Amino acid sequence: MTGSLVVVGTGPGKPELMTPAARMALAKATDLVGYGLYLDRVAVRHGQCRHASGNRAELERARLALALAASGRDVVLVSGGDPGVFAMAAAVFEAVETGEPAWRSLDIRVEPGVTAMLAAAAEVGAPLGGDFCAISLSDNLKAWATIERRLQAAAEADFVIALYNPASSARRRQLAQAFDILRAAKTGATPVLFVRAAGTSEAKVTATTLANADASTADMRTLIIVGASTTRRIGRWIYTPRGEQGMSS
Known part of the structure; x- marks a missing residue:
C-alpha cells in the first residue's frame, strides 16, 4: 500500500492566512511532520500522529515524511510561510533525489502558501x-x-x-x-x-x-x-x- 505526502505552509502567522487547500490536506492526514513551532499552529484531530523535530533537522524531517508515505500513511509535512520558498519543499525533493528509489514514485504534492x-x-x-x-x-x-x-x-x-x-x-x-x-x-x-x-x-x-x-x-x-x-x-x-x-x- 502506498500513501501520499503533501507539503503545506502555515502562512506567516495569522490563522486566516493559511490557505483552504492546506487546511484540507491537514484534515485528511494520518501523520503530521514538522518543526515543533509550526506544528503548534496546527490543530491535531483524534487519531493523527504528530512527529515534531528541531529547527535544523530539515532533511531528517523530509526523510521521515517520505518513509511514512512509503509505508502507506497519508502524510502532511508542515512548513512555515510558503513551503517552496526557503522552506521544506526543496528539502523533500533533495531527499527524494538522494534517497530510496521507491520514493520517486510516491504521490507528492506541494500546496502553495503565503510567504513572508x-x-x-x-x-x-x-x-x-x-x-x-x-x-x-x-x-x-x-x-x-x-x-x-x-x-x-x-x-x-x-x-x-x-x-x-x-x-x-x-x-x-x-x-x-x-x-x-x-x-x-x-x-x-x-x-x-x-x-x-x-x-x-x-x-x-x-x-x-x-x-x-x-x-x-x-x-x-x-x-x-x-x-x-x-x-x-x-x-x-x-x-x-x-x-x-x-x-x-
Whole structure:
C-alpha cells in the first residue's frame, strides 16, 4: 500500500492566512511532520500522529515524511510561510533525489502558501510592485561569497530586494556586511523596511533608509525589504511603480 505526502505552509502567522487547500490536506492526514513551532499552529484531530523535530533537522524531517508515505500513511509535512520558498519543499525533493528509489514514485504534492515577503510587503503597501528578488542571508547551506555575488548583482540591476534570514543569535555580522555591499551600488536615500512578525498581530514596521539602516535591530523574525531607485513613499504607504514610467525625474 502506498500513501501520499503533501507539503503545506502555515502562512506567516495569522490563522486566516493559511490557505483552504492546506487546511484540507491537514484534515485528511494520518501523520503530521514538522518543526515543533509550526506544528503548534496546527490543530491535531483524534487519531493523527504528530512527529515534531528541531529547527535544523530539515532533511531528517523530509526523510521521515517520505518513509511514512512509503509505508502507506497519508502524510502532511508542515512548513512555515510558503513551503517552496526557503522552506521544506526543496528539502523533500533533495531527499527524494538522494534517497530510496521507491520514493520517486510516491504521490507528492506541494500546496502553495503565503510567504513572508508578501506578508511584509502588505504591511506597508506595495514595495514589490515592480521587479524584485529574494535572497537568504543564511550561509549555513551556501558560501557567504555566493551571497555577496548575488547581493551585488541584484543591487546593480536595481531590483527591490527581500532579505530572508537576516540574523540569528549565531549570525550577527552578515546583515551589516550585506548593507555595506548594497550601499556601494544604491543611494543612501534608498528606502529600507524592517518588518518583524509580518502577518501576525505583533507585526511591527520600521521604515528607514539604506544610509541609516541599523543591522543590530533585526532578528530571525524580521524580513527586510530594500527598495529600488523607483520605490517611493506616499504618506504612510511605500510602493514601487510597476515600470520605468514611474521613475521620478
